[in-house]
Amino acid sequence: MANYLIRRLIYSLFVIWGAITIIFMVVRVIPGDPAAVMLGSNATQEQIHALNESLGLNEPLFVQYKDYLLNVLRFDFGESFRLGGSAMAHVLERLPFTFTLAFTAILFAIIISFPLGIQAARKPNGLMDKVISFVSLFGQSLPTFWVGIVLILIFSRLLGILPSAGSGSILHLIMPAFTLCLPFIGMIVRLVRSGILEELRQGYVQTARSKGLKQNFILYIHVLRNALIPVVTVLGLLLGEFIGSAIIIEVVFSWPGLGRLLINSILYRDYAVVQAAIAIIAGIYIILNLIVDILYGYIDPRVRMEES
Amino acid sequence: MKKVNLLFLFLCIFVLIASGCAGISSDSGTSTDGASEGKTSKEQKMTVASDVGIISLDPYGSAHGEPSTILAATQIYDTLVIKDGDTFTPSLAKEWKQPDDNTWVFTLRDDVTFHDGSKLTAKDVKASLDQLVQRKESPLTVLWAQLDSVEATDDTTVTIKTKTPLGNMLYNLTLLFITPADQATKDDFFRKPIGSGPFKVVSFQPEQDLVLSANKDYWNGAPKLDSVTVRNIPETAARMTAIETGEIDATWTIPADQINQLKQNKDIKIVDTPSYFYYFNWFNSSQKPFDDVRVRQAMWYAIDTKAIVNDLFGDTAEVMKAPIPSSVFGFSEQTPYEYNPEKAKQLLAEAGYPNGFETRMIWSKGSGPQIFELQKALASYWDKIGVKIIPDQLERAEWIEKLTALDWNMDLQTNAVISGDADYTLGRLYISQANRNGYKNEQLDDLLVRAKQSTDSAQRAQLYDQANKIIWDEAVGIFPLQLKQIYAVRSNIKGLEASPSGAPSFHQVSID
Numbered sequence: 001m002a003n004y005l006i007r008r009l010i011y012s013l014f015v016i017w018g019a020i021t022i023i024f025m026v027v028r029v030i031p032g033d034p035a036a037v038m039l040g041s042n043a044t045q046e047q048i049h050a051l052n053e054s055l056g057l058n059e060p061l062f063v064q065y066k067d068y069l070l071n072v073l074r075f076d077f078g079e080s081f082r083l084g085g086s087a088m089a090h091v092l093e094r095l096p097f098t099f100t101l102a103f104t105a106i107l108f109a110i111i112i113s114f115p116l117g118i119q120a121a122r123k124p125n126g127l128m129d130k131v132i133s134f135v136s137l138f139g140q141s142l143p144t145f146w147v148g149i150v151l152i153l154i155f156s157r158l159l160g161i162l163p164s165a166g167s168g169s170i171l172h173l174i175m176p177a178f179t180l181c182l183p184f185i186g187m188i189v190r191l192v193r194s195g196i197l198e199e200l201r202q203g204y205v206q207t208a209r210s211k212g213l214k215q216n217f218i219l220y221i222h223v224l225r226n227a228l229i230p231v232v233t234v235l236g237l238l239l240g241e242f243i244g245s246a247i248i249i250e251v252v253f254s255w256p257g258l259g260r261l262l263i264n265s266i267l268y269r270d271y272a273v274v275q276a277a278i279a280i281i282a283g284i285y286i287i288l289n290l291i292v293d294i295l296y297g298y299i300d301p302r303v304r305m306e307e308s
Numbered sequence: 309m310k311k312v313n314l315l316f317l318f319l320c321i322f323v324l325i326a327s328g329c330a331g332i333s334s335d336s337g338t339s340t341d342g343a344s345e346g347k348t349s350k351e352q353k354m355t356v357a358s359d360v361g362i363i364s365l366d367p368y369g370s371a372h373g374e375p376s377t378i379l380a381a382t383q384i385y386d387t388l389v390i391k392d393g394d395t396f397t398p399s400l401a402k403e404w405k406q407p408d409d410n411t412w413v414f415t416l417r418d419d420v421t422f423h424d425g426s427k428l429t430a431k432d433v434k435a436s437l438d439q440l441v442q443r444k445e446s447p448l449t450v451l452w453a454q455l456d457s458v459e460a461t462d463d464t465t466v467t468i469k470t471k472t473p474l475g476n477m478l479y480n481l482t483l484l485f486i487t488p489a490d491q492a493t494k495d496d497f498f499r500k501p502i503g504s505g506p507f508k509v510v511s512f513q514p515e516q517d518l519v520l521s522a523n524k525d526y527w528n529g530a531p532k533l534d535s536v537t538v539r540n541i542p543e544t545a546a547r548m549t550a551i552e553t554g555e556i557d558a559t560w561t562i563p564a565d566q567i568n569q570l571k572q573n574k575d576i577k578i579v580d581t582p583s584y585f586y587y588f589n590w591f592n593s594s595q596k597p598f599d600d601v602r603v604r605q606a607m608w609y610a611i612d613t614k615a616i617v618n619d620l621f622g623d624t625a626e627v628m629k630a631p632i633p634s635s636v637f638g639f640s641e642q643t644p645y646e647y648n649p650e651k652a653k654q655l656l657a658e659a660g661y662p663n664g665f666e667t668r669m670i671w672s673k674g675s676g677p678q679i680f681e682l683q684k685a686l687a688s689y690w691d692k693i694g695v696k697i698i699p700d701q702l703e704r705a706e707w708i709e710k711l712t713a714l715d716w717n718m719d720l721q722t723n724a725v726i727s728g729d730a731d732y733t734l735g736r737l738y739i740s741q742a743n744r745n746g747y748k749n750e751q752l753d754d755l756l757v758r759a760k761q762s763t764d765s766a767q768r769a770q771l772y773d774q775a776n777k778i779i780w781d782e783a784v785g786i787f788p789l790q791l792k793q794i795y796a797v798r799s800n801i802k803g804l805e806a807s808p809s810g811a812p813s814f815h816q817v818s819i820d
Contacts, residue, residue: 032705038370040447149545157549165546256516
């Protein structure tokens with residue numbers, strides 16, 4: 001296990017290095033430079049050139065890259081042009097909000113889609129199954145920004161029971177988290193349903209039935225656990241997705257997450273923050289993948305055996 | 309049983325992590341959630357929201373010039389003078405005089421302290437101006453290009469010397485916010501800065517919340533409010549909902565299509581004033597076909613400005629009458645170009661384009677309200693006289709790069725005369741040397757330089773009068789409309805007045 005972890009760790013460092021190298025190049029290759037954006041549309045080219053000079057952006061790309069890597073090794077991701085202060089500090093300040101939203105969305109997804117998936121699997125192609133698949137397809141098809149605005153109009157303006165924007169309490173979390181997970185509920189429902197149906201065909205279920213075990217007992221105790229493997233994979237990746245790309249929801253609900261910071265930083269060519277955010281997001285993906293792999297082992301002992 | 313526990317554990321992990329994180333955010337968020345509490349208690353708590361978040365509280369950095377930063381700075385810091393219509397009222401400076409054209413002597417109040425209790429002296433003013441001038445990333449540093457020196461003669465006397473007379477000195481000083489000399493250069497100072505203004509910073513998260521509390525010892529009288537929270541709600545539907553439900557007490561930047569609904573709400577009043585913000589469409593006069601004044605004028609005769617403003621902007625804008633907004637010093641009303649497509653075609657024919665031509669138009673999506681619709685409307689009018697527009701919507705950073713490199717035929721954008729003085733835009737954008745739009749005119753250069761260097765406001769007004777006329781008649785650009793500052797305010801809020809710069813002071817605001 002220790003060997004395995006060390007191997008994964010080294011591999012992870014390479015991935016992060018690759019991610020920040022690519023993003024370092026990409027943000028500098030795209031047109032538009034930070035000095036021009038900072039000085040605004042009334043500035044002259046001389047002013048822009050002078051500012052680029054003092055920011056060190058007139059140096060050859062290779063020199064900038066070398067300096068940057070040396071600083072990153074000391075965990076110094078540079079200063080934010082736009083917001084001032086350490087770029088990494090700004091990213092880490094947003095991270096808890098992003099985590100909160102992503103975990104809550106995953107939780108909502110589980111609470112909503114597990115029962116639906118199980119119900120759908122009880123009588124495949126029955127009425128309940130069809131209704132569930134229709135509703136979840138419907139949820140998947142609605143554009144996120146529209147769902148968000150409609151929720152605000154209903155629950156804030158009309159009913160007045162939820163705050164329309166911002167963060168600060170559990171109530172603030174409900175609408176954004178629900179909107180975030182809605183498009184994925186259909187997918188998880190189908191995964192749970194097909195996983196259960198597949199398992200129900202297995203021999204051990206027949207054995208269990210012939211032992212006289214109750215249907216519910218078989219379903220919840222034996223089958224569900226085995227049907228979980230693909231679901232856990234998807235949930236793990238989904239969590240990464242929620243962390244990296246909740247941007248639309250963050251804007252609609254004024255949620256101060258990482259996505260909004262990242263997009264604004266890209267628009268303003270705030271290189272240091274973009275690079276810091278990408279490094280963190282890459283790190284999160286790596287950790288999530290690791291957790292998913294370890295969870296496999298707990299859910300399915302055969303995976304654990306193969307590892308050792 | 310073990311198997312049941314596992315599933316249970318799996319869910320529990322998520323619940324725990326999620327609730328744990330929620331705890332983190334609610335800790336930092338409790339102080340920001342003052343809106344609903346403010347209603348019930350007698351405490352004077354006001355919550356306002358804008359569509360653009362406050363990026364920074366640093367009044368010398370790259371965000372200085374952003375209305376959101378000036379708004380925050382107005383509450384936290386003081387300036388030497390305050391602009392009041394076309395005159396200036398004393399603030400930190402009790403009085404000022406000009407021994408000669410290049411020298412200004414300001415006498416400061418001696419009863420002003422910073423939020424930490426230390427005294428505000430001439431040294432702090434000197435350090436603040438020095439800092440602004442030295443910082444290359446501030447868009448406003450250029451206002452002080454003519455500065456020679458600033459000296460703290462004694463504790464209450466500041467002497468500012470300029471290389472040439474500086475006609476817009478007092479306007480510039482309304483944007484010079486004073487911070488304590490010994491602290492303002494520290495790295496983290498602007499995360500929670502102190503100033504001498506009516507409000508103290510309690511907490512600040514960039515682009516989220518700024519929480520302010522009253523400075524009870526303010527030299528000009530303690531503010532009536534106990535606290536102010538400035539929130540950032542980018543989504544219009546959410547922001548309009550928040551003002552309707554009373555979650556926030558005031559908001560600004562109201563889209564034209566939302567005003568009527570807000571007016572129907574008895575608990576909300578709409579306050580507005582002409583602003584420093586306006587639209588223009590420049591022609592690149594350095595290249596064909598726009599090097600010919602007849603072509604530029606034809607473009608203007610071809611559009612029905614009144615119809616565009618009425619249909620698209622309604623109550624949120626007014627037809628422009630000069631190349632600068634009416635609330636700016638140096639404004640002088642010009643003869644409007646009538647809507648006359650026949651005359652436009654005739655002018656095009658005279659210039660040698662009887663069948664029109666094709667040209668590219670650049671703009672940036674976020675530049676102003678309804679910019680896309682405005683562009684469409686303009687293009688369809690021009691289409692009628694045979695001018696085909698190739699639309700080129702760019703991302704802001706790319707747009708600025710092309711704009712400053714003069715790599716365009718036509719450019720549509722908003723602009724703001726932030727200092728309230730014509731020099732801020734006319735003196736910078738229309739002078740041949742700057743070469744911002746390819747238009748070169750020595751007579752105009754002369755007028756603009758003389759207006760900048762004159763300290764006699766009657767003479768300046770007269771010089772700008774001529775400059776306005778040249779820019780307008782030569783159709784250096786089309787100036788279709790100036791935007792209004794529109795505030796939606798809950799009716800129990802008293803004393804919140806719209807300001808043309810978008811930075812009203814909350815000093816006199818109270819809640820009934």
